Amino acid sequence: MTGRKRPDSINLPLLLDIMAHNFVNVEAVLFLNTHPDCQEMLELHNRNAERYHRLVDEYQKKCGPLYSNYPDATSPWRWINEPWPWEINYRR
Amino acid sequence: MSEKESQMIPETGRRMRLAHAYIPWQHFKNSYPPAEALRRGTLFPELYMPYRPGRRGYY
Numbered sequence: 001m002t003g004r005k006r007p008d009s010i011n012l013p014l015l016l017d018i019m020a021h022n023f024v025n026v027e028a029v030l031f032l033n034t035h036p037d038c039q040e041m042l043e044l045h046n047r048n049a050e051r052y053h054r055l056v057d058e059y060q061k062k063c064g065p066l067y068s069n070y071p072d073a074t075s076p077w078r079w080i081n082e083p084w085p086w087e088i089n090y091r092r
Numbered sequence: 093m094s095e096k097e098s099q100m101i102p103e104t105g106r107r108m109r110l111a112h113a114y115i116p117w118q119h120f121k122n123s124y125p126p127a128e129a130l131r132r133g134t135l136f137p138e139l140y141m142p143y144r145p146g147r148r149g150y151y
Contacts, residue, residue: 020127020129021126027129027136035120
């Protein structure tokens with residue numbers, strides 16, 4: 001048995017939600033780098049990060065690994081089945 | 093900062109060095125929900141400055 005036959009199906013709404021929370025993390029981190037004492041942003045960062053990890057967890061349980069270090073990998077190995085970003089139609 | 097290095101800038105009321113850039117300090121007021129932030133390319137409403145063709149000074 002070799003390689004990948006076709007990409008795994010994805011859950012687009014969930015994936016977009018993950019991407020949005022990942023983006024909020026980038027913004028919060030940039031802000032906190034220059035405003036390390038901003039309590040409101042720290043709270044937003046933590047709320048967002050917690051939600052992000054819950055969404056990633058949910059996605060990986062339903063659709064397969066988003067990260068190669070996924071701790072619950074099962075046989076057969078599915079990492080390579082993940083569609084490449086350009087195989088995803090984000091606007092469907 | 094010595095007299096030689098900086099000069100009084102009347103518009104700001106401060107001594108500043110020529111050819112140095114300044115960015116006003118940002119205070120966290122409010123934020124877009126995640127999907128909205130991703131769509132607009134910023135978490136902060138005050139930084140949402142989309143390019144509108146034909147509108148001068150809005151890049």
